[in-house]
Amino acid sequence: MFASRRLSQLVLCSTFIAGCLGYAWDAPVAGSCTNYYYSYDFGCNYAEAYYPCSYANQPFLGSLFECIGSYAKDEAEKIEGYNYIIFLATYGGYDYTLDDVYTMIDNSTKYMKTAEDAANLTIVNFPFAPDRETILWNRKIYYQMTKFAKIDTKWLGWGLIFFWVVVIACATVVNVNRRYLKIPVPRKVSQAVRKHLTYPSTVRYFPSLFPTRLHSIVICLFLIQTTLSSAIGYNFMLPNPYLTDKLFIMYVIQHRTGMFSLYMFPLLIFFSIRNNPLVYFSGLSYSDYMTYHKVTAIVMTIEALIHSIVWTAYVYVEGDAALLMEDAYWKWGVVATCLAGVMITHSLKLFRQYAYETFLFFHNVMGILFIAAIWMHLNDLGYRGFVWALLATWCLDRVARIFRICLSGGLQKMEIEMCDADVMKITFKKPRYMQYYPGSYLFISFLRPWYSAWQFHPFTTISSPVEDGDSLTLYVKVKKGITKSLSKLKFDENNKMTVRALVEGPYGSRVHSCDPEEEFIGIAGGLGISGVLPALFDYIDKIPSSAKVSMITASQDKNKLDSESTSVNTGSSDPTHNSSLFWIINDVRHLNWLNSTLNYLTENGCKVTVLLSKRNAEESTDASFVQTIKYSVRYADGRPDIGTLIESCLLTKIKNRLSFYTCGSDSFNDTMRDEIARKIEVGSNVELSHYAEAYVW
Template identity: 25%
Template sequence: MNKHFILFTVLSLLAQTGYCSDMWTIYHQDDYVAMACKAALEGNAAWCAGTVKGYKCACKNQAELGSWMNCIYQETFENNVGVENRVIGLCASSNKTYTNDDLRQIYQNATNYMVDVSKDDTFNKTQPISYPITDSKKVHKTYLGYYHGYYNRWGNISTSHWLGIASLSMWGALVVISGALHWLGVLVPSLKKKLTGPLFNGYRKNISLAPTFKKHHINPVQSLFAAGYIPTRFESIAIAIHFLYSILACAIIGYNYYHGDKVFKTRMAGVARYYGDRSIIVSVYQVPLVFLFAGRNNFMQWITGWSYSRFVTFHKWLSRMLVLEILIHSLAFTAQSVAIGKLQSRLHEDFYRYGIVATICSCLAMVLAMYTIRRYAYECFLVVHIILIAMFTWTAYLHALDQEYQKYFWACIAIWCFDTVVRMARIVYCGLIRKARATFLVEENTIKLTIPVPSYVKTYPGAHCFIYFLTPSTFWQSHPFTVVKSITDEGHIHMYCKVKEGITKALLKKFQASEGSSVDVKVLVEGVYGSQSPYHHYDKAVLIAGGNGISGPFSHALKLATTDVKTETKLYWQVREYSVLNWFGEELMQLKNTKVQPIIYVSNPSSSLSEVHNGSLSSSGEHSDSSSGHEGKEEYAGGEKTKESLVNKFDFIEFHSGRMNVSEVVAQEIQESVGSVAFGACAHPDMTDEVRVAVKNNLNGSNKRVDYFEEMESW
């Protein structure tokens, strides 16, 4: 899929949000004067029979129009061109055309017949009159009530839009700045190496590389009070700024109530309406951003170089704040409905009921997306989340229809549809239904998928695909796995899936019911996603893996080994037993006689050959089928002899017994490097967090450029 096409398309979708921001009427001083004078006069006198709405009577009845201009001139100054132009515009909407001279002539004529109704005891303001009236004290007081009422109401609407635009602009600025820095590093890598020293290292140590708290980031916390992934400190700062801004925008900035307000006659009615308008207008600018951040085909990934997991983090936290703003809107309008005595009548109106449903859907979507539910009941979460978000979008659209805010939700729908279409295109690109071979690796509690893909599908280090397992209960789910190009099977890719809950556990049960060592399963492959970390720009690359997290680091190491670059490369791998050489031996053999130094730490080095082999490693170091497995057993049968033979076969690998001390490894590699160093990690979440913290802690002690790339994503 062409990245430039995706960029152009999504920018077009976002432009719709910008178009929506131009859909509200911005009122100025002249508007408030014109509207307030007209409302004040009609609040104290009548020129047309029946209930007067709009400007038809005021513009066509010469007596009222003369009174209107008299009020305007007395409250401002005579021949006020600005307000005259507003009256001309208002009358044009009622199909009545005037010029400035026309209005002045009507006013001059009206002054000959003006009546001060405050001095007429027989005057009844409900009975239509045929003469102009002058600006009595009562009219002036009413004018002030309407003027401040309109100013507060419509001024709040405009302020809300500008605050919403500013919120969107802040995220846009962050993306642009991050994108500029990212592409500067890509296009001018030598410049990045020079950005060292106390200032740059201090920023990276305390902000860009640091976890929010002591250690946790990839490894989720699970406590009595909270559970889930903790953002990095950079992410937390961005989220905190947005949160503080939302509090200021929705609850503090720009509110004022005028005692004597004629638009909202009680303080509760006015203030509740102001809070209700402000919170929802600010939020509608954020809704398209929430949808965009959740998409897999988010063009901002290409601009910024940020991982998908970072955008999902922003999506989750912006969504939570969005729900709070929706709640403020709902509670405020409930209070306002009570204050003006319209709660019962509004409950029977469609727009109000749609708003209630939208609020409930958004709250349920937030609550049911909590980490515990996602982890232990992901399938239920996914179905319910999609349904709730679809219902929220639909009902919020209908709720906003009469207020002309529906266009913001069209932007959301467009983004969602675009992402879905591109995802379907990626599935077609990868060949639609694929017959995958699944092999269970007992020692690692891992399922190895071998999937045929069309020859034009190109993989690269750091790439991942989403897999749909085509079973009746899981066909609608997709799970991300790192891709490794097969060494022995041309046109195939490998993926290693840790057995957990859900689909992997269902596959394990299928293995247990089967007599063979592998089973076939039909899948859809959606890809290829992800970006390649630029290890080739550094003097040294240190790739750290754990267990079945070897896929990504190995791909990077192999790329560096087969590319004409001078990068010194080390591949560290923490495993439990030597048995990993059964299922990854053929890949490791590709590193023999290359500049890559593989280093394996075996935490359980006492494992014997029979434990190690499991009948799948042949003498050539390649995976064989079940029939040839027995030959391999005969060749390597016997305790220590097995281990010796194995170590001799992989003599290019440096083996260590015990667990890797991540902090020592990182410090040593930085100290021994002659230049810039890049670390990459994909391991158990706790180990991955250790690498991040170790790199951060060793920045101050080095004048070399040291970077960290997280090859593991969680959300």
């Protein structure tokens, strides 16, 4: 566990170190001089062999060094300028030293001419000193450009990264306080924040992009900052010595947007990796980070698209379009932009839901192609540090994942029991070095059928007191992919079989540990029960035995399927219970496989109520089984109304601090959040908290 966290921290460091290396340095005087001589042809083909030809061309280099030597502010800038030319020469494949530079200066001085001599020549074949007026003007513009590119764009770009640093830092402070410091927050403040910010959903139709109001505010602030950062800092002196005003404006826009798109790289990858150390510190869930991953990916793609369109328009206006299209950097830029667009489109929820693993496979393949395309695009432009940041983070995450699989003991033997047509119970021995905690989930790769081995599916881990203490349990709903294939395998007469599987984990942050001073209320829809049970077991574990009054007596009158009950009220207030669990199911057969667990909870002071949403399901339950039920089973009239359910929890509450733990479908969680937010009264002495587990991201 410790080692895998360490690896995660390494991922964090590499991102920032590699990000810093991404900046190519520059010297204003060298920039002004190279720009000045760019408009003269020293006999080199500017399109393809510009660097190999120009940086071996003695008249060109002699002119450059003369210009730098004459117009550098001081000795330091002069040396910086020479070094900059040495750096540019590496693009042509040359490895000059400062001594080489001084030798070239000595040679060229003998042949040095003036700008007038070079004027009107098609090809210049001698070194010449620049025109003083033009170079001073050029230098002024170059300072402005340097400020734009190296100061404004750079710091505005860092500002976009810093935005997320602040968001994560705030989350970390809240998390550390909640878990360790426990400095009390005024009740009114926490109630107002929950009611208006952290619980209510914003746009119900795009829950994966705007899950809660707080998410929406964070995302909107980021979009505002990105838009403003893209729009400010364009105070330039016009006209420009070499570009028309129109071209100049296009040039700076393409530069700013291209750079911002690169600044998204470290964020983009960092928010998407499984071994994100910030999950532990910030308390934000992986699905929160996935939301931010989607947002930064969209911003990156929009910036890249603007960059590509404006740069293409620039070259068309300039008249160099045909030449440009032959350039490798342009072709790779187009490939990268198209790939980013395709990746955004195929990540739509529609496609993810339809075939998640196929989506994931193509997303990874296209991600690798995208990195390769950007690498090629930046070949002559510098800034490859951003790609290094991305690559290093991605590779370290992969290494960390392999490491976690090894820590989990490699290949595991798992027992699968077919509970009913829709549900499988998977049990396996807890790997020696795996540290279980409530709220954790594992990625499992089942090796049957063998061709599914590349798929790793997340499942919530349960350490159940009704199972062998050394084992872990997963309850798995049969869907259409690997789970269906597993359910089709040959089971023995006890509906059991064993498979080999790779286990990767545990992942996820520890679920908020409910205090015995609080009342635990679990509400689960269907298989969402596996998301609520770990927190409930944890809570019951903390309740002193003397306070664990069995709920069997209290619910004896209900130990039958109460076909008359149509409401979802929770019954009368019962001060003997310490927690409540509402399990909403549409198939009474689910009781068969969770019966012993529900009975255990009832015996330990939890008021368990099963709400059946289908009336006709009663027929499928035999009478002897019904006799074993120690908890309450009620029929809801169709799907129970969540608002009424929460309302009745409030009416029968036994403590003033109620913690709701819920898990179900996307819409179930959204409704739950909204209803709890609605019930919070700012200033009241009743405190409501909500902890939701989601099985989608």
